[in-house]
Amino acid sequence: MMSPILDINDLYLSFSTEEGELEAINGLNLEVEQGKIHGLIGETGCGKSVTGRTVLGLFDSNTMIKGGEILYNGDDLLSKTQHELQRDYRGNEIAMIFQDPGSSLNPVFKIEDQLDEVLRIYQPGKKAERRKKMIAALNAVKLPDPERLLKKYPHQLSGGMKQRVMIALNLACQPSLLIADEPTTALDVSIQAQFINVLKELQKEIDITILYITHDMAVVSEICDQVSVMYAGRIVEDVSMEDLFNKPVHPYSKLLVSSVLGPETNIDNLVEISGSVPRLINPPPGCRFHPRCEHMKPECKEEPPVLKEVAPGHQVACFKEDLS
């Protein structure tokens, strides 16, 4: 087995809040294979975005790292300074597209200026060359009429266009790993499909690894190779996309998959029926899912279960007897 490009081990992260310590990430283990599109799914508030931001070291000021390591090609990112992260990793190794495309572009600069800024850093060359690359970058994300688009300001573009510009902007850094945090949530359904196709094609072409954070089971089935199911700050199952839908093992994954048959594919609407995510200030002890779990046993309240391999490339964290 190839060594993973991203390997997060036993990550613990809390936020200090007025009500106390909020344990957002609680013993998270996540391995992302080189060249894959790896889905990270879970209900709202389970810590997906925090995980993505933490990889890049983009912490909110009230963040406390409690333990663990984030290995990128073997180097622990948590031991780097902000300056080292900026110089050696952000952009050139790892890039990130954030949840809100509308506000991710600087409103006072033209698309041209924002693209050129990145090109000057990561693909230096003559002005004319850079210009060609800009056009190519916008063509690559299937944006029509790139010449005109370059002259525009972000507020003159639609949500879908902005999100594609964000992709172009991030790929212009030539990273090896792209973290995409719910890039389609703010888009119309029809545009979502287009966007996902563009991303899928690009991923094959330039052989980039993508950590794809999403709420949406339909998107998972369309784009992901491997999927990590997250619950309240922990990965509860790590499984190939096919197996997730065909034979999910963890009770929470089963809940997600069993209710995905109808037209509704947004996880948040699926799981509402069976209670909601626990509060992360004083969370339930042991398996954090136990208040909602019908297989709950006494030991589930004691210790949190760790990920165990149930089949090659398939790990589950649960105390249930028959893990299948």
Added chain:
Amino acid sequence: MNKKFLLNRFGRTLLTLVGVSIIAFMILHLAPGDPARIMLGQFATEENIEIFREQHHLNEPLPVQYGAWITGVMQGNFGYSIRYNRPVHELIWTRMWPTLTLTVSALVLAVILGFTLGILAAIKRNSWLDYITTIQAMFWISIPAFWLGILFLYFFGLRLRWFPIGGMAGLASLVLPVFALGLREEAWFARPMRSEMLEVLNQAYIRSARARGIKERVIITKHALRNALIPLVTMIALRLPWIIGGSVVIEVVFAWGGMGSLLVNSVLARDFPVVQAILLLISFAVVMANLFADLLYSVIDPRIRLED
């Protein structure tokens, strides 16, 4: 830029100017008593007063008087100063440069210092630098302008003898009045710049620029500052009347021979043509600065720059 917006804005400016000129004109007639007697003093003879009236159209109805006055003003003729017995425009012309030097220097000082402190305070939030910025701003704001001027004169002029105590003898005599005027205004720019910067630095586009590996220095000086400046441009225009007001006081304290001290002397001497002219000019400057800020605002914020 959008034509309708421009027309609208220019139209409003014009209306304001007309209003302002009417107020400046009416100053003379709002003062209690007979304007001619007020200006000539209580010992003037009836005969002289009648002549004065004729000369200054004071027997005509008010609108006619205003018409005559404003027509003159538009031709650069502000009448005669009673006290100096010279054309008002000559007086103002010689007094304008010292005032411009003082106010513009103070404004530049205030903007550079205020913006720098505000930005640094935002980057180093809750550090000693942040606290000092806040404290010094409160300090300057809470001291009246004339008192600050006198303190400066006393310490740096009389005690330390670093600078001349008033007058207009070269660059050295500019320092104290400029700081007395500028530091107060700096306080008005540092705090808003700090909070603007803090807000902008929290925006998604800043985080996303950081994620692309852009240097922190570039993030601050380019990505964040450019956005934070937008509301601050208006702030400068809004402070302009206060700077001018402050300059009147500072000019008197430092015996600075500009329009401010001319204004005060003319008010005391009831030299109404001069008072009217200066009020008109100051209002004109403020109105034009506001117009300019509005236009600049739409240049630096592309979201306002409407398509034609």
